Amino acid sequence: MSKSVLAIGGHIGDMDLTAGPTLAKLVLEGASATIVALTYGERGHPRVSPEEYKVQKIAEGAAFAAGIGADFRVLDYSDGFLPDNDEAAMQVASIIRETTPDTIITHWKRSIHRDHEHAARIAERGRFLASLPIDHELPRHSVQRFLYAENWEDAEGFEPSLYVTIPDEGFELWAKAIQGQAFARGETYGFRYIDYYTALMTMRGCLAGQKRACAFADTSSPATVLAGP
Numbered sequence: 001m002s003k004s005v006l007a008i009g010g011h012i013g014d015m016d017l018t019a020g021p022t023l024a025k026l027v028l029e030g031a032s033a034t035i036v037a038l039t040y041g042e043r044g045h046p047r048v049s050p051e052e053y054k055v056q057k058i059a060e061g062a063a064f065a066a067g068i069g070a071d072f073r074v075l076d077y078s079d080g081f082l083p084d085n086d087e088a089a090m091q092v093a094s095i096i097r098e099t100t101p102d103t104i105i106t107h108w109k110r111s112i113h114r115d116h117e118h119a120a121r122i123a124e125r126g127r128f129l130a131s132l133p134i135d136h137e138l139p140r141h142s143v144q145r146f147l148y149a150e151n152w153e154d155a156e157g158f159e160p161s162l163y164v165t166i167p168d169e170g171f172e173l174w175a176k177a178i179q180g181q182a183f184a185r186g187e188t189y190g191f192r193y194i195d196y197y198t199a200l201m202t203m204r205g206c207l208a209g210q211k212r213a214c215a216f217a218d219t220s221s222p223a224t225v226l227a228g229p
């Protein structure tokens with residue numbers, strides 16, 4: 001499916017949960033994967049200060065990525081205040097030029113979190129800016145495929161159109177790595193993220209005729225790939 005994939009999330013942990021099993025599978029198949037969080041997600045703990053939780057989140061995000069064989073980056077934006085602007089999109093475009101993914105995975109466009117909606121728009125704009133012939137130290141790069149991950153927080157209007165089979169080995173890598181994140185274990189606001197996404201993979205697997213699957217909305221069109229050197 002993919003040789004190089006870039007997952008772009010609003011907060012550390014978002015793509016780990018929603019795209020993580022697919023990234024683990026692709027890495028097992030020989031692809032390179034990078035997870036970029038646009039904010040730290042440092043305001044997501046009711047009892048730990050943002051300063052302290054930020055340090056924890058960075059360690060958790062790095063450990064998760066290492067656990068599934070992906071690279072990890074986080075941009076220096078503040079949880080809850082991710083701007084939807086060209087500066088952020090240019091930062092993402094530079095990462096796209098550097099990592100040359102054939103596939104981007106990000107949030108669905110409608111969400112209960114503004115940071116998630118902004119992340120989707122920044123990812124789209126970043127993809128466009130990466131493909132433009134503008135003054136940049138790295139050559140332009142067009143990303144063929146743009147996928148939106150399934151996330152209960154980004155459910156409004158989400159219609160899956162692509163099912164990715166998750167083999168046992170990929171699932172187990174993900175299941176072990178995601179245990180390292182406090183919020184996923186339900187220790188912050190109590191939502192049982194790991195149970196939810198594990199059950200979702202089973203449900204989507206039923207629909208796809210597989211043991212487990214992850215669903216994506218794939219709105220990619222060849223018309224959006226710019227031609228030229």
Ligand SMILES: [Zn+2]
Nearest residue numbers: 010011014113
């Ligand atoms: Zn989030």
